[in-house]
Amino acid sequence: MPDATLKNVPGMATAKPVPVLEARSLSERAFKDEYVAHSRPCLIKGAVAHWPATHKWRERDYLKRICGAEQVPFWPHENHVTKKRIAPGVTNMRYADAIARLQEGRDEIGAIGCNPGTAGMWPDIAGFSFFTEGELGFSYPPFRFFIFRNAGSTWHYHAVDETLMCQVVGSKRVGLLPVDNPHYRTLCRIFLEEEDYYDDPHAFDALAGEALPWHSAELEAGDALYIPPLWWHGVVVTSDGIGVTTPVVWRSPPHVIADGLKKMAAGDFDMCGLFNIDQFRQLLEAARKIGMERELAMAWKQGVAAQQVSLIDHSGRRVADKPTWPPI
Numbered sequence: 001m002p003d004a005t006l007k008n009v010p011g012m013a014t015a016k017p018v019p020v021l022e023a024r025s026l027s028e029r030a031f032k033d034e035y036v037a038h039s040r041p042c043l044i045k046g047a048v049a050h051w052p053a054t055h056k057w058r059e060r061d062y063l064k065r066i067c068g069a070e071q072v073p074f075w076p077h078e079n080h081v082t083k084k085r086i087a088p089g090v091t092n093m094r095y096a097d098a099i100a101r102l103q104e105g106r107d108e109i110g111a112i113g114c115n116p117g118t119a120g121m122w123p124d125i126a127g128f129s130f131f132t133e134g135e136l137g138f139s140y141p142p143f144r145f146f147i148f149r150n151a152g153s154t155w156h157y158h159a160v161d162e163t164l165m166c167q168v169v170g171s172k173r174v175g176l177l178p179v180d181n182p183h184y185r186t187l188c189r190i191f192l193e194e195e196d197y198y199d200d201p202h203a204f205d206a207l208a209g210e211a212l213p214w215h216s217a218e219l220e221a222g223d224a225l226y227i228p229p230l231w232w233h234g235v236v237v238t239s240d241g242i243g244v245t246t247p248v249v250w251r252s253p254p255h256v257i258a259d260g261l262k263k264m265a266a267g268d269f270d271m272c273g274l275f276n277i278d279q280f281r282q283l284l285e286a287a288r289k290i291g292m293e294r295e296l297a298m299a300w301k302q303g304v305a306a307q308q309v310s311l312i313d314h315s316g317r318r319v320a321d322k323p324t325w326p327p328i
């Protein structure tokens with residue numbers, strides 16, 4: 001299975017494992033105060049082991065049946081960040097057919113583009129014992145599904161929002177690194193512009209062997225990895241057969257939003273991602289509430305200038321890609 005995403009990153013050889021916690025002994029207070037409030041990643045064993053999906057979705061016909069006839073994009077490759085690597089070979093097909101194609105194993109690598117799932121899938125998902133209250137995020141819906149065979153995700157980060165990466169079926173290894181480090185621009189070029197490290201490990205020569213705080217986590221089925229905003233993460237699959245990952249996303253606490261906006265406004269790192277109009281309005285409203293509209297405006301303009309952030313309409317078309325404020 002492909003491992004270029006982590007194998008070619010020299011820092012992964014000495015990466016420090018993130019703290020490992022047990023869901024059954026983790027309180028909501030401890031999760032929020034010790035990890036979310038400080039944007040510290042952690043691995044939570046057994047976080048989603050009670051979800052019916054963790055056992056029901058291993059059954060081939062059942063999974064096909066609940067996915068149904070909705071159209072989804074099928075990728076014959078990993079989840080890349082650059083257009084030149086993500087676009088080739090993508091075809092739209094019925095969800096159930098895409099599942100069947102992954103199950104058959106015709107493609108050595110394959111994935112169904114991350115999507116909010118179908119009504120047949122939702123009853124098999126449940127909540128968390130250690131996290132019961134969170135506001136809607138700005139960037140993604142609360143639950144999405146990434147179904148794959150040998151397909152991980154290349155390095156990227158989320159400018160806003162908190163994520164619990166829930167491993168429903170199969171296992172993965174994740175590399176992590178805070179965006180807030182002296183090599184941000186170099187890493188953006190390596191990770192986001194060309195993804196040249198994917199084929200060429202020498203891409204990291206530009207770091208001149210400098211030690212950075214690389215971290216790692218090993219997820220088994222039933223575990224969840226807490227990924228804070230503004231942390232680079234790259235993911236490889238460590239299990240055979242079909243796998244399912246469910247990213248669960250919610251809004252960061254106000255002080256985390258404010259801190260991120262201040263640093264993005266100062267140019268420490270770029271705002272990134274696609275925001276639809278409704279999400280952007282929510283973000284603007286939240287920034288106003290905490291007195292950060294000026295910072296959001298600066299962060300937005302810089303992110304657009306760096307071609308890292310875009311505003312899209314409900315059909316996914318770009319509606320604003322000039323650094324004007326407000327963009328809507």
Ligand SMILES: [Fe+2]
Nearest residue numbers: 156157158233
């Ligand atoms: Fe991610």
